[in-house]
Amino acid sequence: MCTSVSVISEDGTHVMGRTMDWYDLYVKPMYIPRGYQWKSAFDNKKYTNKYAIVGGGFQDNNYIDLSDGVNECGLMAQKLTFSNGAQLVDDKHDDKIQLEAYEFVTYILGNFSSVTEVEENIEKFELMSNVINNTKHGGSELHFSLS
Template sequence: MCTSIYQVTLDHTHLLARTMDWPLLAVSPLFVPRQFKWATAFDHRIYTNKYAMVGGGSLSATRIDVSDGVNEYGLMAQKLTFANGAHYVDERNQEKVHLAAYEFIFWLLGNFRTVAEIEEHLNEVELMSEKNSDTKYGNPELHFAVADRTGRIVVIEPTQNPLRI
């Protein structure tokens, strides 16, 4: 089980850190530039991230999986194990952004500056099961911690649809 660690430094910088309690650490440092184009595992729709980010994870032609990171505006995010009944959507809806749960952090960091912005747009995204996906990816049980420069920190747990903070 991983643990989130939230700290405020003496100069009032907000830091979101974590432990990674995995028997095999399959995470590498990564940098993703602004305007990075990528396709989702669920339906292969192409998106372009607005913001650059650094973090830990893996990027390949078939899978984008960011465990944690920070973008150029100081938005910090983590994906964490969630064995409490994650609920993902089965049916497609062309009006929504459809993501595999492990892609959610990548989408957040690439498109938002603050927790408040995420809150305004959270209803635009659905975390999808693999039932009707173009790519099979199992059932990753995840939840997410997100913090910004203002010091606001929230948790997003996919126990219902639409998602909520």
């Protein structure tokens, strides 16, 4: 389980913090540069990040798994765990962007500059269940926090 805290100061500054109450996940500091190209583990579709990201996570078989981070615009995101956290999709729809649940933080931070922009585009995404593509990076227990 993870615990998340988000504070907004009197001057409007946002600060996020979290715990990672797990065994060693090999999480390390990561920097993902602007223009970084990556492929989704779900369907191998290529994506190019518009924004640079710093955060904590790990790289496994050329796939980046960010637990949390902040992009160059100041958008912050966290991937947290909680029983029955996410509503994942079993059947894909061609008009949506399909991602493994663990890829959501990398995509959001790499392509959006604000929470408002994420909210305006959230319906374009499908976080896919492990029914279609069996991955070891988590699924239905994931949920997300943005600031």
